Amino acid sequence: DLALISLTTPSVFIGDERVSTALANRINDDFAEAEKHYPGRIRWFTALPWQYPEAAIKELRRTRDRGAVGVATTTNISGKALTDPLFRPVWQAIQDMGVPVFIHPTTPYIDVSAMGMGEHGMANTVGFTADTSLCFMRMILDGFLDAFPRLDLIACHGGGTLPYLAGRMDQMWMKGSSTRKITNRPSSYLKKLWFDSIVYDQRTLNYLVDTVGADRVLYGSDYPFLIGDMVGVLDRVDHLPTAQAEAVRGGNAKRLFKF
8 A cells, every 4th residue: 555654753853954854855755755666656755944934945845846745843833833934935935836734743842850740751642743733723813723724734643632621621711711812612623634544542533533524534654663552443443433534544635635
């Protein structure tokens, strides 16, 4: 079948502009060669040196021409929120180009050890899902999604805790009117986002589908991470009603990526 591959944390956010850009070039060229070597089996997301917007936009255009079907990035860029004004030109270029963006968590830019997440893998189980939730809540509540209404954003790991906290987010938005930057309920934006199916029990997957809609959930593997459960993910997707399972397994991706 067809796999969409991407670079995960820490992406290419290493070193100065020369190093970060050269690393992005090398990774993306390797992905392009993989697609060429396995035609019809591999497509890929481009990695960008976001810290350097001009270089990032140049690499976006270069790799789109080489076959990239989307962009992959992390929930923060070396401690900067994705809504930071520094990245606005990159987001504008992505929106203009009409390519989806897959957002994978990275370690929160707070000190995970100071928060007691340094043991038992909690930087992953709590830290990663918290950073995903913060990333997308910020995009919703800051009006970022209103500023970029044509972006297709994919929230990894079922959106972290975002679907589960939707009601609480709405309640806080209604009560805290002094900081309100959007006119619609925050939860209404969930159906504008995309979510992957990387959750670890059937009830959670069912809740995700019920909350955001089967038409907004994409198949995910989390390969090759230790915590990944490719067999379990597939089994849980296949236990959805047939039409929903077919949409999550590939139908939604075909529609999103125009395959």
